[in-house]
Amino acid sequence: MRSPFRYPGGKTWFVPYVRRWLKKFGGNVELIEPFAGGGIVSLTAAFENLAKKIIMVEKDDDVAAVWLTILGKDTEWLAKQITDIELSSENARALLNHNPTSMKQKALATIVRNRLNHGGILADGAGLIKTGENGRGMMSRWYPETLKKRIMDIAEIKNKIEFVRGDGIDFIEKNLNRKNTVFFIDPPYTKTGKRLYKHHNINHRHLFDLAKNIKGDFLITYDDSQEIETLALDRNFQVERVLMKTTHHTQKYELIIGRELDWLRKMQEV
Numbered sequence: 528m529r530s531p532f533r534y535p536g537g538k539t540w541f542v543p544y545v546r547r548w549l550k551k552f553g554g555n556v557e558l559i560e561p562f563a564g565g566g567i568v569s570l571t572a573a574f575e576n577l578a579k580k581i582i583m584v585e586k587d588d589d590v591a592a593v594w595l596t597i598l599g600k601d602t603e604w605l606a607k608q609i610t611d612i613e614l615s616s617e618n619a620r621a622l623l624n625h626n627p628t629s630m631k632q633k634a635l636a637t638i639v640r641n642r643l644n645h646g647g648i649l650a651d652g653a654g655l656i657k658t659g660e661n662g663r664g665m666m667s668r669w670y671p672e673t674l675k676k677r678i679m680d681i682a683e684i685k686n687k688i689e690f691v692r693g694d695g696i697d698f699i700e701k702n703l704n705r706k707n708t709v710f711f712i713d714p715p716y717t718k719t720g721k722r723l724y725k726h727h728n729i730n731h732r733h734l735f736d737l738a739k740n741i742k743g744d745f746l747i748t749y750d751d752s753q754e755i756e757t758l759a760l761d762r763n764f765q766v767e768r769v770l771m772k773t774t775h776h777t778q779k780y781e782l783i784i785g786r787e788l789d790w791l792r793k794m795q796e797v
Contacts, residue, residue: 529574531593531677532565532641538713539567540771541748544783545711547790548746549577556743557582557708561695564590568711573687574680578709584691584698589637591692596634598690602682606675608635642669696729699737710745712738731755735762747784759784767791 528539538545545568549558554576560569563583572578585591596605627633681688691698699710714729735758738745749755751768759766765788768780783791 529570529677529680530565530567531597531638531674531681532590538565538748541769542567542571544769544791544794545571545746546575546577547794548785549709551790552578552709552744554579555707557705559698559702559705559708559710560584561698561710561712562714563594563690564713566594568713569688570681573684579687581688582691583688584693584695586692586694588692589633589640591690592630592633593637594690595692596631597678597681598685598688599630601631601634602678602685604631605634605638606678609638609674609678610671612671638674642674696734696737699734699741703737703740704742706742708743710738710741710743712745712747714747714749732758735759735764738762738764744787745785747782749782749784751780751782755782755784767795769795 530539549556549572556578557580558569558572558578559582560566561584563569563585566583569581569583573581583594585594596602625636627636695712695714699712702708712734714731714734731754738747739762747759747764756766759782764784764786767783767788769783769791770778771781785791
């Protein structure tokens with residue numbers, strides 16, 4: 528649990544698979560995460576020395592503000608604001624209705640919104656938690672000391688991480704030929720993307736065409752969609768289904784796509 532976000536579609540459940548995949552390269556690669564979101568894969572790679580450098584890319588301005596603040600010069604300010612603020616339903620709404628005038632203020636408001644919105648969703652139209660955990664309301668998702676620790680822990684390894692505010696697909700296209708570089712690609716999904724993310728509308732076919740031309744290795748995660756499976760198989764990628772558990776403890780399959788997935792099959796056999 529490294530990320531300060533409660534990120535919808537987050538990949539905490541997938542961390543054991545990412546570890547196995549990255550260990551193939553002996554820590555001697557750069558990792559690019561073009562759709563960084565909550566950044567758990569990038570953070571895992573940085574904390575566990577699974578890559579020598581990590582590049583996180585995110586298009587959402589609010590999410591980007593958080594990463595730029597944590598990885599910049601205002602890390603301690605953000606951590607202190609989170610622990611000092613006396614958050615209640617009333618002043619949380621006041622904070623969220625206030626138009627931030629700086630990057631660090633936007634970062635604070637984004638973290639509050641992410642923690643207190645239903646499902647951590649930051650897309651337009653998302654509502655605040657009503658009942659929360661055990662009926663304790665929206666404050667049941669506010670853990671200031673935990674958030675502070677996560678932020679300050681990230682600050683300790685921020686020299687390993689570069690953050691780019693930009694379009695993930697554009698970044699892939701411009702960096703296809705990077706040597707000793709691997710990509711973890713977790714784009715907005717076809718079925719749920721519109722509900723969860725502001726920038727949900729991407730060209731999935733173009734993304735797969737780009738992946739085919741990546742010089743290094745890559746790993747792609749997607750919802751279990753026949754359309755996506757067909758795009759992958761048409762480009763001679765390998766596809767595996769992995770069972771995951773949602774935040775509501777229901778089980779579903781996701782597609783894992785790559786050039787070679789023998790390591791993943793071995794994990795599933797255990």
